[in-house]
Amino acid sequence: MLQYSPRQDGYGTVLRLHKKGLILTERTQTYRHALVLCDGEKPSVEQLHALRMEDTLVIAADGGGNIGKDWEIRPDLIIGDLDSDDGSWPDVKRLYDPDQDTNDLEKALDYAHVQGVSRITIIGGTGERLDHTLKNLSVMVRYKEAFEGLVLLDNYMKARLISSPFTMSTWTGMKVSLVAASGKVTGIVSEGLLYPWSGQDLIVGHYDGTSNQATGEQVTLRFEEGDLLLIVPLDGQSCRVAQDGQLGHDGPPGHAEQPSAGSIS
Amino acid sequence: MLQYSPRQDGYGTVLRLHKKGLILTERTQTYRHALVLCDGEKPSVEQLHALRMEDTLVIAADGGGNIGKDWEIRPDLIIGDLDSDDGSWPDVKRLYDPDQDTNDLEKALDYAHVQGVSRITIIGGTGERLDHTLKNLSVMVRYKEAFEGLVLLDNYMKARLISSPFTMSTWTGMKVSLVAASGKVTGIVSEGLLYPWSGQDLIVGHYDGTSNQATGEQVTLRFEEGDLLLIVPLDGQSCRVAQDGQLGHDGPPGHAEQPSAGSIS
Numbered sequence: 409m410l411q412y413s414p415r416q417d418g419y420g421t422v423l424r425l426h427k428k429g430l431i432l433t434e435r436t437q438t439y440r441h442a443l444v445l446c447d448g449e450k451p452s453v454e455q456l457h458a459l460r461m462e463d464t465l466v467i468a469a470d471g472g473g474n475i476g477k478d479w480e481i482r483p484d485l486i487i488g489d490l491d492s493d494d495g496s497w498p499d500v501k502r503l504y505d506p507d508q509d510t511n512d513l514e515k516a517l518d519y520a521h522v523q524g525v526s527r528i529t530i531i532g533g534t535g536e537r538l539d540h541t542l543k544n545l546s547v548m549v550r551y552k553e554a555f556e557g558l559v560l561l562d563n564y565m566k567a568r569l570i571s572s573p574f575t576m577s578t579w580t581g582m583k584v585s586l587v588a589a590s591g592k593v594t595g596i597v598s599e600g601l602l603y604p605w606s607g608q609d610l611i612v613g614h615y616d617g618t619s620n621q622a623t624g625e626q627v628t629l630r631f632e633e634g635d636l637l638l639i640v641p642l643d644g645q646s647c648r649v650a651q652d653g654q655l656g657h658d659g660p661p662g663h664a665e666q667p668s669a670g671s672i673s
Numbered sequence: 674m675l676q677y678s679p680r681q682d683g684y685g686t687v688l689r690l691h692k693k694g695l696i697l698t699e700r701t702q703t704y705r706h707a708l709v710l711c712d713g714e715k716p717s718v719e720q721l722h723a724l725r726m727e728d729t730l731v732i733a734a735d736g737g738g739n740i741g742k743d744w745e746i747r748p749d750l751i752i753g754d755l756d757s758d759d760g761s762w763p764d765v766k767r768l769y770d771p772d773q774d775t776n777d778l779e780k781a782l783d784y785a786h787v788q789g790v791s792r793i794t795i796i797g798g799t800g801e802r803l804d805h806t807l808k809n810l811s812v813m814v815r816y817k818e819a820f821e822g823l824v825l826l827d828n829y830m831k832a833r834l835i836s837s838p839f840t841m842s843t844w845t846g847m848k849v850s851l852v853a854a855s856g857k858v859t860g861i862v863s864e865g866l867l868y869p870w871s872g873q874d875l876i877v878g879h880y881d882g883t884s885n886q887a888t889g890e891q892v893t894l895r896f897e898e899g900d901l902l903l904i905v906p907l908d909g910q911s912c913r914v915a916q917d918g919q920l921g922h923d924g925p926p927g928h929a930e931q932p933s934a935g936s937i938s
Contacts, residue, residue, distance in 0.1 A: 539850035549878030585804035590877040591856020612855040613814030
């Protein structure tokens with residue numbers, strides 16, 4: 409219900425959190441990367457363990473904190489109205505925020521922004537209820553200016569709203585899908601895609617951009633306006649968060665040692 | 674890649690199918706309802722068996738035909754480029770359509786339209802890969818004028834693009850989510866919702882409409898322009914397709930005998 413108005417110093421967010429009566433912790437450490445755990449479909453233990461946790465702030469969005477049952481990742485904080493918190497982590501700090509105008513993911517992103525985090529990886533943000541998935545995509549659109557990188561990751565794909573121009577490392581045949589997250593993206597021009605774009609608009613219900621693939625080692629995308637969601641299906645590759653907080657593939661299937669192909673950060 | 678141009682007699686679709694060199698079967702029976710099986714997350718056997726199959730044309734969109742392994746629903750036809758067809762139904766007719774400009778769901782909907790079907794239930798159209806789910810939503814937007822009803826159903830929710838005005842039976846506390854499928858829906862006015870709409874716009878990234886709920890036995894929605902996706906989370910209720918091809922709940926949890934509450938057809 410709120411339009412996100414990013415400020416360079418995060419002042420807008422701090423103001424909102426203060427208005428809610430939330431006590432902000434002082435920053436004892438500056439994190440570049442935050443892992444936000446949501447309450448949707450869980451990633452595999454293998455995928456999660458492949459995420460490197462160094463220099464990463466782990467924020468559980470309410471029920472996302474219950475992962476203790478299945479995984480061994482302890483959140484630094486659990487935030488939300490806590491109606492889905494099953495108490496899995498009795499000694500983890502809770503930040504109770506009952507605001508009905510923001511969902512749990514928004515609360516977690518607000519907190520990360522206040523903490524100065526620049527890159528976010530959201531897991532458990534898809535699957536099960538489609539309305540939750542679509543709401544989380546809308547939240548990503550809302551917060552895209554607030555972070556340098558905002559990646560949504562599950563067992564099947566990773567997705568990111570990209571800026572123009574955008575370049576990523578690829579391999580021949582790597583699947584790449586483009587989606588207009590807010591209905592329309594204008595003037596797309598691509599290099600390195602099997603079905604190239606030469607200025608067309610991507611429009612929901614009229615002109616789609618899924619099921620494309622890379623023709624070589626690099627794809628570049630340019631566009632004029634809109635929220636362009638880049639989705640890279642994983643097809644069994646493992647994923648990792650590199651030391652700089654970037655999220656990358658380990659390479660094509662059968663070539664797990666290829667260092668950073670397919671990074672969409 | 675094609676803009677759908679519905680004609681009353683389906684002539685446009687027939688023309689496209691002929692252009693592809695597809696041989697059209699003559700209509701031996703007129704169906705009002707078609708069940709389209711896609712290759713995403715499978716619904717539970719219980720849910721699928723609760724769908725009444727009388728007077729229903731069952732179209733498998735390529736790999737959607739493989740359900741024979743898990744379910745006991747025999748498709749009348751398998752359509753697509755057949756690259757995902759595992760041969761589960763050796764004696765079912767295949768319609769090979771390798772067109773790269775349409776996905777399997779579009780091919781199935783084209784076929785249903787030619788057969789004069791007015792109501793569609795899509796299952797297996799969500800889950801697993803987000804790009805496939807979003808593509809299928811885009812296809813729903815494209816074909817919304819071609820059918821009287823176009824419902825997307827999975828284990829967690831049913832979704833439908835609605836026209837204005839729209840009324841549905843509900844019960845107090847029934848969850849209702851609204852999503853702008855193509856980015857923006859203008860001037861929404863509601864009756865019977867806990868968080869009412871009084872002319873606001875629904876805009877991806879700015880103003881969302883998920884996690885609402887009904888306050889009584891009926892919800893009415895009006896809006897000006899846009900593609901309004903109505904999502905009703907199931908929360909464990911069973912689903913059925915009524916004799917007229919309408920899709921309805923069996924009622925709130927614990928009240929399975931309530932005849933047609935929650936219909937969104």
